[in-house]
Amino acid sequence: ACGPTFGPELGFGFVMGTFHDEPVLVIKADIGNRSLGWDILPPGTSRYTFEVDGKEIVCPGYGENERTIAEGGKPRADEWYAGKQYDDYTAAVRAVLDNFGERYPEYAKQGYEVAGFAWWQGHKDGGNPAHVAHYEQNLVNLIKAWRKEFDAPNAKWVIATVGFHGAEMPEHYVKVAEAQLAVADPKRHPELAGTVKTIDT
Numbered sequence: 001a002c003g004p005t006f007g008p009e010l011g012f013g014f015v016m017g018t019f020h021d022e023p024v025l026v027i028k029a030d031i032g033n034r035s036l037g038w039d040i041l042p043p044g045t046s047r048y049t050f051e052v053d054g055k056e057i058v059c060p061g062y063g064e065n066e067r068t069i070a071e072g073g074k075p076r077a078d079e080w081y082a083g084k085q086y087d088d089y090t091a092a093v094r095a096v097l098d099n100f101g102e103r104y105p106e107y108a109k110q111g112y113e114v115a116g117f118a119w120w121q122g123h124k125d126g127g128n129p130a131h132v133a134h135y136e137q138n139l140v141n142l143i144k145a146w147r148k149e150f151d152a153p154n155a156k157w158v159i160a161t162v163g164f165h166g167a168e169m170p171e172h173y174v175k176v177a178e179a180q181l182a183v184a185d186p187k188r189h190p191e192l193a194g195t196v197k198t199i200d201t
Contacts, residue, residue: 012118023107027096029089035124036138037131039085042145045138050130059130062086086142090149097150114152117143120201122162122176132172136179140189143196156195159183163201 013026034040037059047061047069058069062083065075075081101108119139125131131138139159147153161177163169169177181200186193 027093029092033124034085035131037125037134038082041083042086042142045141052129114150114155116156118158120160123164126172126176132175135176136182139183154195159198160201
């Protein structure tokens with residue numbers, strides 16, 4: 001009763017479960033209409049300025065929004081801020097991992113390992129030139145932030161490029177895809193070499 005389509009997690013989970021002899025737990029933290037340059041902005045990302053049509057705009061850093069930049073202070077409980085979705089995703093994954101033994105008592109003694117991350121995103125960023133221009137660095141920051149958050153310094157990352165419109169992809173999406181491919185380039189990011197792979201969809 002869910003309609004004619006399903007998300008990638010079903011096929012992904014089946015392949016992971018078939019490939020590995022060990023039990024595999026796939027945790028999906030996802031919602032549409034979210035950008036890496038704003039909603040999922042990782043901690044440590046600083047405020048910056050960007051020129052659009054001859055006008056300089058201020059892009060909030062993690063934990064900021066337009067009001068906090070103008071007035072100071074922290075976001076109110078009812079306000080969105082740069083990185084709010086990062087915080088929500090992290091909390092959702094933590095809710096599973098922090099209660100792992102209770103949820104999966106048969107594996108409580110052996111525990112778990114965060115072995116890897118799969119990332120398929122980029123559509124909303126394509127509509128914002130500032131987010132497009134900073135996508136590569138924001139994704140590198142995200143990889144480092146979640147590896148640290150989940151104590152998984154060598155966890156593999158697989159990235160699927162934004163695939164909207166296929167070969168007819170508009171230029172702003174091409175730039176997002178190029179940034180996603182660049183993150184896995186060992187010459188550009190030697191610190192990620194051998195642990196990050198981008199697949200061009």
